[in-house]
Amino acid sequence: MTLRKISKEQPETFEFNSESLAEANNIIKKYPKGKQQSAVMSLLYIAQKQNDNWIPLSAMKYIGKFLEMPYVKVYEVATFYTMYNLTPVGKHFIQVCTTTPCMIRGAYKIVEACKEKISENENELVKEKNCSWMEVECLGACINAPMMQINDDYYEDLDKDKTLKILDQIILGKTPEPGSYRGRLNSEPENNRKTLLDVKNA
Ligand code: FES
Incomplete structure (x- = not known):
């Protein structure tokens, strides 16, 4: 596992498109008033989806303003969790x-x-x-x-x-x-299930 790097090439600006904006507002509504910052992980995910699967610094700043929280707190979350890509990735x-x-x-x-x-x-x-x-x-x-x-x-x-x-x-x-790729259905044993076969009396 290598150290996570931030992309040297960064777009200057970022903002949600109308679809992302609607999705973000819907998520924020799920939290009590004043607790909208709890939506930060979901909003980062929305930004990543919109931006070809990676999150530029401008998106972290945008989300900070959007949720009225310091940019550095958004940065901390985005750089901690590896499901957020900090450099461009392939399609x-x-x-x-x-x-x-x-x-x-x-x-x-x-x-x-x-x-x-x-x-x-x-x-x-x-x-x-x-x-x-x-x-x-x-x-x-x-x-x-x-x-x-x-x-x-x-x-x-x-x-x-x-x-x-x-x-x-x-x-x-x-x-x-x-x-x-060994023909198993979900996580069943190879050569089919051997336990819990009697579903009639379950
Ligand atoms: S160790 Fe690889 S999926 Fe859990």
């Missing part, structure tokens, strides 16, 4: 889990595949492929380790060959089927 954004359960099941083979197919360097946007990849901490799919997330989809039970094939498809602009 195909690949996150490889390398936390212990995935690591002992071969996560670094997935990292090797990303290095071969996308870039030697983590967090580097390869413009001609419109792809970038990074290592992340547990994505909550440990039982189907090792795994990676591509945009909003999870690809699980991977090995190097399967990952290479998935990345080939992604680079061609296709969307390979997400889920288990």
Whole structure:
């Protein structure tokens, strides 16, 4: 895992478009009066979605004003949580889990595949492929380790060959089927379920 960096290239301004504005106002309404700052994480997420999946400093300043909170507090949140991208990422954004359960099941083979197919360097946007990849901490799919997330989809039970094939498809602009690549349904055992079979009396 490398240190998180802030992009050197920053747009001067940011503001919500009408869709983001409506979404932000809807979220703020869920909090009691005077507690609108609690919406900061959701608003950062909305800004990231609007801005090609990364958050510039101008968006943090805009959200600070929007929620009447100091810019530095928004900055602290945005730089603490790794789900907020602080530099431009690819349209195909690949996150490889390398936390212990995935690591002992071969996560670094997935990292090797990303290095071969996308870039030697983590967090580097390869413009001609419109792809970038990074290592992340547990994505909550440990039982189907090792795994990676591509945009909003999870690809699980991977090995190097399967990952290479998935990345080939992604680079061609296709969307390979997400889920288990050992044919498991959700997180069931291999060769089907063996317990809790009697649903009639459940
Ligand atoms: S350790 Fe990889 S998903 Fe949890």
